Amino acid sequence: MKKLITLLITLSVCSCIWAQTPTFPRNGVYDERPELYAFTNATIYIDARNVLENGTLLIKNGVIVGVGKDLQIPNGTVVTDLKGKRIYPALIDMESDYGMPEVKRTQGGGRGTPQQIESNKKGAYGWNQALNPETEAGKLFTVNNAKADEMRKLGFATVLTHHHDGIVRGSGALVTLATDSENSVIVRSPVSAHLSFSKGSSGQQYPNSPMGAMALLRQTYYDAEWYKNAGKNVEYNISLDAFNALSGLPTVFEATDKWSLLRADKLGDEFKTQYIFRGNGDEYQRIDEIKAAGGSLIVPLNFPAAFDVEDVWDADNVSLAEMKHWEMAPANAAALEKAGVSFVLTSALLKTKTEFWTNLRKAIEYGLSETKALEALTTAPAQLLKCDDKVGSLKTGAWANFIITSGNLFNADNVIYENWIRGKKYIINNLNQADIRGTYNLSMEAEKGKLTISGKPEKPEYQIVLSDTVKITPKVTYLNDLISLNFQTDRKAPNATTRLTGYREGTGFKGSGETAKGTPTKWEATLQEPIKLTEARRDSTRKPAPNVGKPLFPFVGFGNAEKPKSETLLIKNATVWTSDDAGILPNSDVLVENGKIARIGKNLSAANARVIDGTGKHLTPGIIDEHSHIALFSINEGGQSSSAEVRMSDVINPDDINIYRQLAGGVTMSQLLHGSANSIGGQSAVVKLKWGGNVSDMLLPEAQFIKFALGENVKQANSGNPTSRYPQTRMGVEQVFMDHFTRAREYERAWDSYNSMKTKIGMPVPRRDIELDALVEILNAKRFITCHSYVQSEINMLLKVADSLGFKINTFTHILEGYKVADKMKKHGAAGSSFADWWAYKMEVKDAIPYNAAILTKVGVLTSINSDDAEMARRLNQEAAKAVEYGGIAETEALKMVTINPAKIMHLDKRTGSIKTGKDADLVLWNNHPLSIYARPDYTIVEGAIYYSTEGDDKRRDEVEKERARLVQKMISAKTGGATAIRPPFRRQRMWHCEDVEGVMAEGEEQSEEEKK
Structure with a gap:
């Protein structure tokens, strides 16, 4: 009785709610009768974790007013018996x-497309x-x-x-x-x-x-x-x-x-x-x-x-990462x-x-x-x-959003009959249509056979086998228990059709028809065996999930099954190139503990250390690349003349295979620079090449740098676009620097003035501008400039601007005419990070000479050799060796150009860049003289963890080959089994360079999948 009273009160309340007069007038008679429905004897999923067997769902005017067992159903309710069926929340x-x-997306954006600098949107x-x-x-x-x-x-x-x-x-x-x-x-x-x-x-x-x-x-x-x-x-x-x-x-x-x-x-x-x-x-x-x-x-x-990899050459276009993602993606949830x-x-x-x-x-x-x-x-x-x-459940008071199904919602044989939305019924399949699937004994007056009905309940598939064992697929119409079948019994006589019409009676069919010869016939189909339903198993009794392996770190070929960890290492009897005052130490040992260099000497020992024999080998600090564009999703934000607000740390790509390739060349740290599309570029990211780590693992946040640029790129001389972006002349480039730093000074003063006020009540706070924040950091020597530069006159210009406005240029990178201005660079305190012998690839580098790095060094400019190229970075030791050939630099000084010198340039020399007690254990053990073209790393170590070894590389190559072979066979099997297989497209990974801008591709070059994302 108590339950009935509660239900009647609920019905009364809901009547008040839904009896409100709508704001839209109705052209006709108002019919405000309550819409009362009851669904009985159903398995009701009130929510994902609460199931009611043989329950009743009551709805009125689109709202659930009752759900439970033995509910009192009010008079006037439309009752539907759902015995054997289920109700789920929609x-x-x-x-x-x-x-x-x-969304009508803007076309173009590539070469030849006019630029739109300002918004075209009208209004405030x-x-x-x-x-x-x-x-x-x-x-x-x-x-x-x-x-x-x-x-x-x-x-x-x-x-x-x-x-x-x-x-x-x-x-x-x-x-x-x-x-x-x-x-x-x-x-x-x-x-x-x-x-x-x-x-x-x-x-x-x-x-x-x-x-x-x-x-x-x-x-x-x-x-x-x-x-x-x-x-x-x-x-x-x-x-x-x-x-x-x-x-x-x-x-x-x-x-x-x-x-x-x-x-x-x-x-x-x-x-x-x-x-x-x-x-x-x-x-x-x-x-x-x-x-x-x-x-x-x-x-x-x-x-x-799956990819269609039956053709061996096609298979070569599919990466291991793509193959593994195909296998593992279904297990994501x-x-x-x-x-x-x-x-x-x-x-x-x-x-x-x-x-x-x-x-x-x-x-x-x-x-x-x-x-x-x-x-x-x-x-x-x-x-x-x-x-x-x-919404989301079938509790009392919720909207009547639910679906009626034949069985388990997740069963492949399940049928959704009706979808109710706020109490309004949408018929998906006939709720009263019986499941007729099964095997029937088919008899006609002149012939006997089998009728098999399979497929889905809402879309049955029919097949007839007569006494001659020929399989026949009839044309069938079945609706409201009425059925008609048309089929040819003789393939040689395609115009001779047997036609049967009948109705469902009990579990079978019967009726009459006409044979292909025109003879009237009676027919009957008697159910022999209903279809066996494959009920989806409950969570506790399901089959084990398919084995899809484990992800790699990173998720590409040569990735790690587990992320490398720092070890206690003892490298014995190596020739140690310290890149420090100690010079070269023959037959020496280096002990690594907790990611740091713990001791250097002879005949060292340590309990539980992994011993690496360095006999006949050379141990150097890890190579540092001052100018790199690897491991980035993009490198240029060229929409404005200044992009000081953008941060390369926002777009680090730890999955880039170039990290591993450069570890194989002895590189342990790189400065990831913004490109040279604008005068004031973005903020750099200095990273350790921790293959398999995430962004925070790799990033060195204490290294605060920013990219500037001079020359052709910043005025978009080579963009191929009708350009309207300021600046368009070298004079304009100078004005950009003057204007932005003048504004930065005023911005700083505004904040200083605001912050110095004892009471700020009623005083407007200045607007925070993250572009100017970065420039203020430069003015206060908290962020340091790396400037893309080539030509003497422009280098002189920027030195003059910096001196006049009171900031410093930390590094001129490329600096191919540095030999012309080395004295001025030294006076200003600027370092130089140069190519070893690149020249003649565009007009502004026509005066470049291979003696540049040696001349800068001899004048007293702190000098390093950089790559600006994913491929060159793999042989920076050889690039440094060119300073020995061109300029007579000592071998130890040449090695410093890719170790301690770039560390000093990036203000990280107290942490890395040389082999010294207390510094990070960023080390490379070479199999030969480190400046030899025959040298290659046996081990590349970053903070005490081995991220590359020749032994490990051989093992990884074998693992990649085996894994590819396994996945290729799995894809072929999937295709053979009927799965859709697509032909692999040809793709080539894009190697970023200074001038590359999003959406502008070199001729014949394609974006990788990551870039398309």
Whole structure:
């Protein structure tokens, strides 16, 4: 009785809620009868973890008013008996563009494309067209019945949709997939905020790189804070107003791969914002880092197709990473579940929506639990969107969003019959249509045989075998228990058709028809055996998931099964080139402990040390490359004349195979520089080459440098584009420096003045400008300049500018006419980082000479040899040796040009660059004289961990060959088994150089998959 009273009170309350008068007048008679439905005897999944057997679901006017057993069903209720069937909460997709206008992306961007520097957007909006926080999905949304029907058939009732255009994309709207008007379909708007690193339809030059997108977002956060506190007195800005309005909403950040996700997390941490990340399906490759990010993930089920590798040459175009991703991607969701990462699932990124259930069932086959899968499509997205009181479960008071199925939702044989959205029924398949699949004894008056019905319940497949054992595929029409079969019994007489018509009676069929000879006949099909259903196993009784191996660190060929760790090492009897005052120490030992050089001497011993025999070999400090562009996703943000705000640390790519290749050449540390597309470039990243580590493992944050540039590149003389970006002359380049540093001084004074005030009440806070922050750091000797330079006159110009404005040039890199200005460089205190013998590759290097490094050194300029090239860096020891040939530099001094000298240039000589007690154990053991062309490293050690060895390399080559062979055979088997296999495209990894700009490729060059992402 108590339960009945509660139910009646609930019904009464709901009647009050739903009896409200709508704002739209109705052209006709108002029919306000309550819509009461009861579904009885069903297995009801109230949520992913609570299941009710033989339960009843009561709904009224689109709301669940009761769920349980033995419920009292009010008079006037439409009752449906669902004995043997199941009810699940309808699914929710958090990543959708349903109902949004098409994004018309700007074409071009390559050579010959005119530049757009400023925004074309009319109105009091922000300065960059990629920032669209004012975009409201709720205002753009229009019902699309065809797309809604496509999603409803999959079991979805609700989606989070937003306009996928820009870096800041505005707000999302939660909408149902009903066929009502927009006013009825939109549940809540705004409900979320959306960000990405893609500028979308914007044709503006800035940003043209991932690091530029990161900087633009960073600056936008600062601008929004300033605008909220003081900026409204300075300007009216619709975009910043809107951005601040989004701050309280769940924020979804679209990531294109695992590193993009972690880059976004870094930004969120800076501004104390925890994002929800839309992933790309490769999160398993860095599961520890993904878990540490702390955000929930929206995980796609976009598994890659197998490659067609039957042709040996085609197979060579497929990388080991691509092969392993094909094998491991289906286990991504399972890996996230096992690691305890919060996630939801999405149908986004699939080539066709019809792949959704196939791929989801595959994910379950590979270890994802059914409970987690259902949770990730119902309660989890509802909770993230803070609407779990309305959707995601079948609890009392929630909307009547549910699906009726034939059985286990994750069973391949399952049929979704109906999808109810806010109490409105959408028929997917006939609920009352019986499952007729099975084997039947077929008898006609003149002939007997078998009728087999297979396929899916909603789409049966038919086959007849008569007494002559010939298999016949009939044409069948079956609807509402009426059936007709047409087939030819004689293939030699294709126009002779037997036609049978009948009806279902009990478990079989009977009827009449006409044979191919025109003779009337009676026929009957008697069920011999129903189809055996393959019920999906419960999580506790499932088959073990397929073995897909383990990820590599990094996830490429030659990656580590486990990340290298620092060891206690004792290198015995080597010729030790210290690159220090001690010079060369013959037959000496070096002990490494805790990543540091512990002792140097003869006849050393240490308990538990790994002993490496250095007899006849040479031990040197690790080679340091002062100018490199490896391990980066991009190198130039060329949209403006100054990009001092961008940070190369934002776009480090730990998966770059060039890290391993350069370890094989003895390189242990590199300065990853911005390119030379603009006068004031981006902030450098100095990294240790820790193959398999993540960004934080590699990065040396204490090294604070920035790239400047002179010459042809900064005025875009060689860009191939109709250029409008300032500067376009060498005089303009000088003015850029004068203007920016003058502004930086004024900016610093404004902050000093503000900070010095005893009371700040009523005083406007200055606007934080991260571009000028970097320049102020230069003025205060907290950040140091590395300047791309060639020509004497421009070098003189920048020295003059620096002296007049009171800052220093730390390093002139390239500096191919350095021999002409060595005295001035020494007076200023600038170092030189030169090529050994590059010249004649463009006009401004025509005066380069191979004696440059030797002359600079003899004048007293601190000099190093750099690569600026992924290939040259593998032989920097040989490049240094050229200073012996060209200029007579001593061998020990030549080696210093790639060890202690670049360490001094980067202000890291107290830590690395020489073999000295207490320094980092960054070491190379060579099999020959280190300046010999025959020398190669036997061991390359970074902070006491062996990251490369010839022995290990031989082992890795063998492992790669075996693993490739295994995966090739697996792909061939998949193709043979009917899986889709695509032909491998030819790709060549892009090697970055100073002048390379995003989207502008050299002739005949293609982007790698990582670059396309």
